[in-house]
Amino acid sequence: QKEVEQNSGPLSVPEGAIASLNCTYSDRGSQSFFWYRQYSGKSPELIMFIYSNGDKEDGRFTAQLNKASQYVSLLIRDSQPSDSATYLCAVHSGAGSYQLTFGKGTKLSVIP
Amino acid sequence: DADVTQTPRNRITKTGKRIMLECSQTKGHDRMYWYRQDPGLGLQLIYYSFDVKDINKGEISDGYSVSRQAQAKFSLSLESAIPNQTALYFCATSGTYEQYFGPGTRLTVT
Numbered sequence: 001q002k003e004v005e006q007n008s009g010p011l012s013v014p015e016g017a018i019a020s021l022n023c024t025y026s027d028r029g030s031q032s033f034f035w036y037r038q039y040s041g042k043s044p045e046l047i048m049f050i051y052s053n054g055d056k057e058d059g060r061f062t063a064q065l066n067k068a069s070q071y072v073s074l075l076i077r078d079s080q081p082s083d084s085a086t087y088l089c090a091v092h093s094g095a096g097s098y099q100l101t102f103g104k105g106t107k108l109s110v111i112p
Numbered sequence: 113d114a115d116v117t118q119t120p121r122n123r124i125t126k127t128g129k130r131i132m133l134e135c136s137q138t139k140g141h142d143r144m145y146w147y148r149q150d151p152g153l154g155l156q157l158i159y160y161s162f163d164v165k166d167i168n169k170g171e172i173s174d175g176y177s178v179s180r181q182a183q184a185k186f187s188l189s190l191e192s193a194i195p196n197q198t199a200l201y202f203c204a205t206s207g208t209y210e211q212y213f214g215p216g217t218r219l220t221v222t
Contacts, residue, residue, distance in 0.1 A: 008152075032209045043202055043213040044155070088155070092209045098143050098162065099170075100211055104154035 002027045004091050006103035014111050019076040021106050023089030026070070031094035033065055033072045038086045038105065048074060079110045115139045116214035118203050124220045125193050133188045133217050135203030143206045144186040146170075146178060148199040149216075155202070161186055193221040 003026040013019045021035075032051050036044035050056045050063040050072065062075040072091075076083055086105040093101070116137045125131050135144065146158040147170075157170030159178040167180055175197065179187045190197055198221045204211040 034210055041200075041216075041218075043216050046210055046212065049210055090211075098206060098209065099145075099157065099160065100209070102155045104152070 002030075002091070002093060002101045004089055004101050004103035006087075006089050006106045008104060009107040010109050011106055012109045012111055013079050015079060015081060017079050019079045019083065019108055019110070021074040021076075021087050021089075021108065023072045023074075023091075023103055024070055025072070025089075025091045025101075027091065027093050027101075028067075028070060029094055030067075030070075030091045032092040033063070034090040034092070034100065035061075035063060035074045036088040036090060036102075037083075038088060040086075044088055076108075079108075081110045081112050084108055084110045114215065116203060116205055116212055118201075118214040118217050120217060121215065122218045124222065126222055127194055129193050131190045131193055131219070133190075133201055133203075133219070135186045135188070135214055137184050137203075137205045137214075139205050139207065139212065140183075141205040141207045141212075142183065144180070145204040145206070145211065146176075146186070146188045147202045147204065148172070148197075149202060150199050158188065190219075190221075193219075195221045197221050 035048040038044045048063040064073045088105045089103040090100040145160040147155045161180045201217045203214040
């Protein structure tokens with residue numbers, strides 16, 4: 001069974017610091033990786049995706065992928081109180097499937 | 113206008129009632145999905161459809177049914193609602209692999 005694991009948190013960081021969110025996955029054949037942000041009571045919003053090993057940067061967000069270690073992370077630089085949300089990691093296994101396997105999410109709290 | 117819309121946004125119903133949740137999208141995507149989300153349990157896939165003629169069960173399809181009326185419309189029905197179906201329901205669409213979610217329907221079954 002394909003699994004995606006995230007620390008549930010809460011992860012608390014002070015405003016302006018770097019928040020580091022981590023995700024591990026069980027299916028070694030996984031091809032694509034996604035990070036979603038979800039505010040309480042709202043729908044998940046796609047913020048980053050990464051397909052290749054290494055880093056991918058988009059504004060204050062950096063996604064990091066290490067397929068050998070089956071590990072993907074999201075760094076948020078200069079964290080703001082508006083970044084306080086639950087962050088969901090999602091993994092696409094490839095092999096003709098269009099389903100995503102979601103982790104249960106890490107709750108981030110940015111303290112002013 | 114939003115790319116993925118869901119109606120109703122909130123619904124309270126009684127045990128045993130039939131209820132339909134509707135999803136429409138203007139993204140032109142072929143693939144559509146229904147999820148439920150419960151606190152602490154994450155997103156659970158109920159049904160998914162890759163085109164109008166292709167509908168598949170997800171991990172928790174018991175007690176639910178779906179209808180894909182058109183490329184843009186995908187409805188979820190609870191034939192006889194029960195209290196443990198109280199949850200937040202999301203519709204999503206995808207063109208390739210990333211999924212885009214509607215605003216959700218908060219369903220309460222009393």
